Amino acid sequence: MSIEINHPNYNLTKTKEENIDEGYINPLPRAVMRPNSFLLLDGDWKFSYDSENLGITDHWYIAHNFKAEAHWPGSVENHMSKNYPDEKLWHDTVIVWYEREFPLPRLSDDYKCPHSQLQLTFGACGYKTQVWLNGIALKTIEGQDVHIGSNTSFSYELDETMLKQNNKLTVRISGTMDADTARGKQESSVYKRGGIWYQTYTGGVRSIWLETIERNRLRSRIDVVSLIEENLVRFNFTTRIHNPGLYKIRLKVYNRKQESPDPIATDEYDLVLEAGQKPQRLVMKLPDATYWSPETPHLYRLIAQLIDENAYTSEIEANFGLRKIEAIGTTIYLNNKPIYLNGILYQPGIANYDEIKRHMLAMKKLGCNLVRIHIAGVDPRIYNLADKIGMLLWVEVPSPHRSTDKSRKNHKEELLRMLALMNTHPSIIIWGLYNEDWGAQDIATNTKTQEYIMGMYHYMKLAHPQFLVVDNDGWHHYSYQGRLKTDLLTAHLYTPDIERWSLLLDKLAYGQMNDVAAFPMIVGDPFFYRKQIPLIVSEWGGFGFPDYGGPKDDDERTKQIKLFKKEIRKRQFAGDVYTQATNIEDERNGLIDFQTGELKVPEGLFNEENYVHAQNNGTM
Secondary structure: OOOOOOOOOOOOEEOOOOEOOOOEOOOOOOOOEOOOEEEEOOEEEEEEEOOOOOOOOOOOOOOOOOOEEEEEOOOHHHHHHHHOOOOOOOOOEEEEEEEEEEEOOOOOHHHHOOOEEEEEEEOOOOOEEEEEEOOEEOOOOOOOOOEEOOOOOEEEEEOHHHOOOEEEEEEEEEEEOOOOOOOOOEOOOOOOOEOOEEOOOOOOOOOEEEEEEEOOEEOOOOEEEEEHHHOEEEEEEEEEEOOOEEEEEEEEEEEOOOOOOOOOEEEEEEEEEOOEEEEEEEEEEOOOOOEEOOOOEOOEEEEEEEEOOOOOEEEEEEEEOEOOEEEEOOEEEEOOEEEOEEEEEEOOOOOOHHHHHHHHHHHHHHOOOEEEEOOOOOOHHHHHHHHHHOOEEEEEOOOOOOOOHHHHHHHHHHHHHHHHHHOOOOOEEEEEEEEOOOOOOOOOOOHHHHHHHHHHHHHHHHHOOOOEEEEEEOOOEEEEOOEEOOOOEEEEEOOOOHHHHHHHHHHHHHOOOOOOOOOOOEEEOOOOOOOOOOEEEEEEEOOOOOOOOOOOOHHHHHHHHHHHHHHHHOOOOOEEEEEOOEOEOOEOOOOEOOOOOOEOOOOOOOOHHHOHHHHHOOOO
């Protein structure tokens, strides 16, 4: 089998930070970097469909005649259509196997010392993934024989004795139509493809790589919480220790772009660390701090080092920003200043990193300051891009499709996996737990569903205070004793009729909880608006999608958007989210060309200054 290496050499090569200004593309889909050596395993892999689920019983991970090939990264659906075109893909479950060989890497000298080892990382793969190296079953760092989930990375520490001069890596992937899994808008046994439901996109959808790591290190995850009034930053790290003892964590902070090689702030912390994994919060003050915002997306560069008793050092690096987001009364405040969220809904679908990057830059040109990434995981480099260009993000947990104990368990685990890897970014300001009752269809009547949503809301506010949290976007927000378990009161309003539109906006702005959205705005105990929470029309428009009506061409769509947007700004809302950025399958209502990223409507269509007059002459 041929080896395709998307890198200057087939060596373990030093990691470099992505820099959009210099046009360098970071080949690793992760946000927190490590100045180590890595080897991409992307390229052509052997491939086989396990139609009868015999692979484990027949020991395919030891020996099997793989007759097909598939390119990694890529989706199971694409690989099946190319290699097994006559096979019906989704009966309920699909099981496929991948395998490739690679020679023993020309390892850097630091790997040969007792401080280092190799690690195998999947950028994202699933829904269930099992891995063997030279016929030996691997366990994830978390101790799992089977990794569950499709949207986040996971890793395996490798023992040097596992490696040979020529090595064989075998991967088994199992996907399912199970509606209890966290799947977003990909079809399931409950919601079939068509309309707003899309083809599944599963498997090894992001890169896979080998890298050198230290046995005693900080993991590639950092939680950042800013206290801007005091110019303080709370960093939550995770230590991974094989050799217990006395350690020191040294933090060095730089402006992301600065002339001087000297850090603007440093600090050190002495710790006694036992073997295993442990979260640790550290607090640091930054002098004369500059806050991050869409207008001034100022980023700092953090280098965090773990130093042992013999002065051996491991380190990680990340960009971060100081920012504060709050919802007070009817207003959202960023860094203690009111901000209006000019948002757009974005569904990445099968878009790759380069396409998503073009879409993000186009949404910035439209004048949006917020992108709502709709119940889907994306390449982590996109969050870095949003940090750099100053784009606020509303992210959501990919939803299950029915409400059960199992689906709530899967939902929680997916949320926690995503949070662990996404807490560094100042651009992420809102987390959505559910959307339009998907996975929580019984929210109005089932106390278990209500208690789960309330519990996760409280968890988010305590553990991750740097975010606003939406319980169930669109309608059916949960009220307990008259207190909403959401930071924003959001509504999905679709109509092509301007008079109907104005009526719905009036009702919502007044605080009417019924006969506004498709379902009542509140479930649980009665809630009285009285201007105590920000209102957001979190989906509107959809112009061009047959189910929602409206204009059929781009010129008419532009006129309609301006007209409808002006009506929103006449009233006391905190933001709105137009649906949507690009076409996706049956939804033909995009403003941006999916392939090229070119705008179909005028640049600056959503610019704030276009609607200030409407706001000043409205009812606010």
